[in-house]
Amino acid sequence: MTKQDPLVVIVGGGFGGLAAARVLRRAPVRVLLIDRSNHHVFQPLLYQVATSVLAPGQIASPIRGLLASHENTSVMLGNVTGVDAALRQVIVDADDRVGIGIGYDYLILATGATHSYFGHDEFATFAPGLKSLADAESLRNHILSAFEKAEIESDDHRREALMTFVMVGAGPTGVELASAIAVMVRTTLRKNFRRIHPNSARVILIDMGHRPLGAFSEKLSEAARLRLIELGVDVRLGQAVQSIDAEGVVVGQERIPSKTVIWTAGVAPSPAGKWLGSAVDRAGRVRVQSDLTIPQHPEIFVIGDTASLDQGGRPLPGVAQVAMQQGVYAAKAIFRHVTKKPALPPFRYFDKGNLAVVGKNFAVLQAAGIGMSGFAAWLVWALIHIQFLAENSLRFSVFLQWVWTYLSGKRGDRLIIEHHRDA
């Protein structure tokens, strides 16, 4: 690698961006990875931070640490606000400087997704989502505080509202979070209060669709639904949320008083489409070509939740696996281009299967045409997640924490930490 090597700028240190950086380690290029935060987060386990099982540090690693041994790679903490495709520059705010232009030879946009309230942005104040470590910590504080407030509340109605937890959206995040809260109130918190009974808390999961976990087979959805009910979760399907405010939600004709409403329904892509002035799909994701680049710009790749690509007539889902495979593909494509090798065949997603956990000892798994639910699926889930975390040297600590929580019912990180804004 020399100063003259082409510069690959990767925006985003999520699953896709990191996968790309790892492939480019041995390429004759310089790599600059820009992210708004200093850490990579293992998003599929955020709900375990929100429910006090894992600590933030157990599902996140500093990006600099992960890439420290990549001698051709720099990391920058900054917020990308635009792309000038004509000048081949990304525009970055960093520290107190605004609009720094950074030139690139190749660009990989892996900027991920945020919550979508489907046009109801006013819901955001009352129903936060779960996308970052700060979201997860804030939700943890909120859930634990609700019980603290309930313990000293003398009004029955207000106490009930404090002890009612509503998840809007029964995809994997909604199902995993609802079941984790249901388990928490019946185990860890059970003996901790004197006036309230945490196990009388209501956990409600609402979805417009007619089954939870729509990405799974109908049979597995039904298994998950029965398990949720067994855990005490009130599963309400085919119901649309009319409104959300500080006092609760309105579903159909019914008002459900609740002090904790969590948005687990929709994701919206980052504004990469706007930066590029490029064609987007209905959800706002950038339409990419079969080589993951955008038309007229063979040097710009868009991957992961930010990109829209159909395969077999359906858009690829916004999951970690897609992002990682696309990150590897984009990096290999650049590697080949730089070393003047023939181009890769079009990108093809290989679906290794789908997994979701429902409380303790129970998961649903769908892979290679096989469906499976129950304890065996849960073991597969645990092993796969520990394996994934291994890349970030987090495996051992998470494994121990899980064994501990599993056996004792105690949780590792049941802290309410009140933060003041920091400079």
Add this chain to the structure above:
Amino acid sequence: MTKQDPLVVIVGGGFGGLAAARVLRRAPVRVLLIDRSNHHVFQPLLYQVATSVLAPGQIASPIRGLLASHENTSVMLGNVTGVDAALRQVIVDADDRVGIGIGYDYLILATGATHSYFGHDEFATFAPGLKSLADAESLRNHILSAFEKAEIESDDHRREALMTFVMVGAGPTGVELASAIAVMVRTTLRKNFRRIHPNSARVILIDMGHRPLGAFSEKLSEAARLRLIELGVDVRLGQAVQSIDAEGVVVGQERIPSKTVIWTAGVAPSPAGKWLGSAVDRAGRVRVQSDLTIPQHPEIFVIGDTASLDQGGRPLPGVAQVAMQQGVYAAKAIFRHVTKKPALPPFRYFDKGNLAVVGKNFAVLQAAGIGMSGFAAWLVWALIHIQFLAENSLRFSVFLQWVWTYLSGKRGDRLIIEHHRDA
């Protein structure tokens, strides 16, 4: 225990308050422990959270969890704002309710201490202290962000200010924090940046006195000073800080540009003296009688950092050991009073010794007339701290984390988490 049993209110879930609650578990009383936060913090290790070695959850436990098996004990999350000694009530703000009066038969005030800027409260904005988990997380964010900013800073002077870390006060907190930062920049961060060299960071420890760790013997102070210098810490003794602002500190005639100034100098007691209208010492601590009660109020005990008591002509130090022994004493005194047994002899502090760690592999220890410094003292330090944490079921995880950090130089929790205020 019945509804008619006398009620002991303990304010504060630190070392003193918890020790008292534990003794009262078997007493024929009801116990109510009130704290502003939901967790007990092992304060002596806060500096390890600030320097990314330990996660917040590894040095803190939810108070409810610690006391869950105490059937006579309730826990309340609330902020005590006053005491009405005539009516025998504490005044509490909890949730959104202000000024709730809670009657007591016995009161134990164990409200701890906060930072004292010795009349320079304007320093607080620029030189935060280290007393709570939120302080430690915020300092962690700040230190890690300073390196991120330095990496993209093109101005030499500003880069130097970002990479200069000043501790004001060379007591145990200042010494432990300075040496931990010195170790961090030379190990964990060393290979993580491309433009800056973290090991060129300046770590400066300032004290008005003529030696660090004034509570130790002169010989041990000197051993600590030499070790600090070996670690690359710039130790400046006999120097008073003239001013602190956003650009750094002025010491004597010299301005030291720094973006990170940490106040490790003084502690001030909580306002318990004001609540009680009671006599206080020069530092503002409540003067207690030899049975730890205040005059005219045999039912009010004041313990730990909030109390002032002389022994052998010198005031007892504000350390965990004193708080714990006083907590046990106050609880036993109440136990005897309730069960109509003869009163205890006056409180006497038994000094088990003093320990402070200076970087890796080195501590100073002074106990029973013996002084010791070096690796053996460090082993004693590690064993004692792991033993202490055991009470809170945190031992195993901390032990593993230390072994991991010790062997690999990696740190567990190097995260910058930007928090928005939570409801």
